[in-house]
Amino acid sequence: MKVKVKKSPIVISTVNELVRVCPERIVYISSDGNYSTMVLHDKTEQVFSFNLSHFQQIIEKQMKEEAALFIRIGKSLIINREYIYKINISRQLLVLADMKIEHTFALSASKEALRQLKQLLENEIEA
Amino acid sequence: MIRNEEDEIQVLGAPLRERENDKSLPQRKPWGNGKSVRFGIIVLCVMLLLGGLAWFVCDREESEVEEEIQEIEQPAVIPVDPLSSSVASVVFSVDSINDVKIRIYALNGLSAGLSFDLPDKGDTTVLLAVQAADIRRDNGGIVGDFVLRGERLARGKRKSGYCALLDGQVLLGVATDDEAMERCIRQKGDFFRQYPLVINGEIQENRLKGKALRRALARQGETLCFVESCNRESVYDFAEALADFGFSEALYLVGGNSYGWWRESNNAVHEFGQPITGASYPNLNYIVFRSSGILSE
Numbered sequence: 112m113k114v115k116v117k118k119s120p121i122v123i124s125t126v127n128e129l130v131r132v133c134p135e136r137i138v139y140i141s142s143d144g145n146y147s148t149m150v151l152h153d154k155t156e157q158v159f160s161f162n163l164s165h166f167q168q169i170i171e172k173q174m175k176e177e178a179a180l181f182i183r184i185g186k187s188l189i190i191n192r193e194y195i196y197k198i199n200i201s202r203q204l205l206v207l208a209d210m211k212i213e214h215t216f217a218l219s220a221s222k223e224a225l226r227q228l229k230q231l232l233e234n235e236i237e238a
Numbered sequence: 239m240i241r242n243e244e245d246e247i248q249v250l251g252a253p254l255r256e257r258e259n260d261k262s263l264p265q266r267k268p269w270g271n272g273k274s275v276r277f278g279i280i281v282l283c284v285m286l287l288l289g290g291l292a293w294f295v296c297d298r299e300e301s302e303v304e305e306e307i308q309e310i311e312q313p314a315v316i317p318v319d320p321l322s323s324s325v326a327s328v329v330f331s332v333d334s335i336n337d338v339k340i341r342i343y344a345l346n347g348l349s350a351g352l353s354f355d356l357p358d359k360g361d362t363t364v365l366l367a368v369q370a371a372d373i374r375r376d377n378g379g380i381v382g383d384f385v386l387r388g389e390r391l392a393r394g395k396r397k398s399g400y401c402a403l404l405d406g407q408v409l410l411g412v413a414t415d416d417e418a419m420e421r422c423i424r425q426k427g428d429f430f431r432q433y434p435l436v437i438n439g440e441i442q443e444n445r446l447k448g449k450a451l452r453r454a455l456a457r458q459g460e461t462l463c464f465v466e467s468c469n470r471e472s473v474y475d476f477a478e479a480l481a482d483f484g485f486s487e488a489l490y491l492v493g494g495n496s497y498g499w500w501r502e503s504n505n506a507v508h509e510f511g512q513p514i515t516g517a518s519y520p521n522l523n524y525i526v527f528r529s530s531g532i533l534s535e
Binding site (some may be wrong): 204 | 246250251284406407408487
């Protein structure tokens with residue numbers, strides 16, 4: 112499944128600030144309860160004081176069907192599928208990387224979620 | 239079968255019905271495998287058997303009384319959402335839970351920062367100023383890590399709770415590592431430590447003894463509130479009241495007679511506590527909520 116990436120940025124506006132970011136720059140968004148941390152390709156972090164579901168709503172509302180660029184994994188993680196480099200189910204490891212970025216991002220998720228993610232990507236090759 | 243949200247993945251943007259029909263998405267068997275079905279039936283039978291026995295054993299009238307006792311009073315939800323509210327305000331209300339009477343100040347559309355100076359009451363951009371980190375009586379030093387505009391001014395991790403202030407936003411948490419503090423230093427934010435009262439809806443253990451007027455910063459959903467007890471309470475009773483009221487996170491603030499004030503929408507200023515001269519305690523510090531992003535040095 113090749114997702115057409117939206118050219119215009121996602122706009123996240125809160126009481127005190129407004130953040131504009133191109134979707135392809137977002138590597139992942141993690142959640143710690145009521146806070147969401149958006150991590151960009153250059154390791155820049157931006158913290159928002161709302162939960163991941165609210166962040167998901169912003170993405171879906173602004174990107175419409177192009178929001179499929181992002182995959183929610185469990186309760187506390189949204190990843191950009193374009194950055195998926197490696198899934199290791201037994202080690203519960205998800206590595207996000209890309210030739211455009213210098214760093215790799217090693218994340219942890221449940222085995223079942225990683226199994227489903229792996230299957231999703233395999234199914235998309237066949238489709 | 240228990241649904242574990244940590245085990246689920248979801249492609250964003252697709253409606254739920256579409257997701258369920260999407261062949262590329264891994265399909266979960268709705269009833270699990272044969273073993274789990276059999277196990278489920280056995281568990282159901284055992285539960286029905288036990289339920290029937292219990293019905294015969296217990297007096298029906300007693301059960302009705304018990305149900306009445308177990309009915310829990312649902313706390314009122316604070317109606318103002320700071321993310322949707324563009325009007326900077328402090329919405330005041332008084333409530334009571336578990337016999338603990340509390341004053342709630344919902345902070346809408348405000349930006350927060352730390353300050354060593356108590357703001358001038360004539361500054362109408364300031365809507366609330368309360369003492370933040372504790373100071374030591376013996377040497378007047380600040381207790382715990384303290385960062386002001388990216389500069390670390392005190393060290394210490396005896397209090398595991400923290401309040402990080404980044405771009406006016408308030409983040410409450412509990413951690414003895416320096417991750418949140420270092421983020422505040424990098425982004426020129428503010429940071430102080432206090433006792434955690436409630437984290438993820440769970441009451442946190444605290445060593446504070448005795449009863450006093452208690453104050454806290456607390457979050458309920460997306461609403462940040464300043465809460466104070468109307469009467470002298472133990473920390474546990476206060477924390478329990480906050481948790482039962484529905485606050486998911488709460489961090490203790492300086493209680494007792496500590497001085498502070500807040501501004502009503504008609505500009506009337508209300509004080510609490512007793513003022514202390516800054517000369518005797520130069521490290522006296524305040525968390526200041528303003529209607530603009532400007533914070534005093």
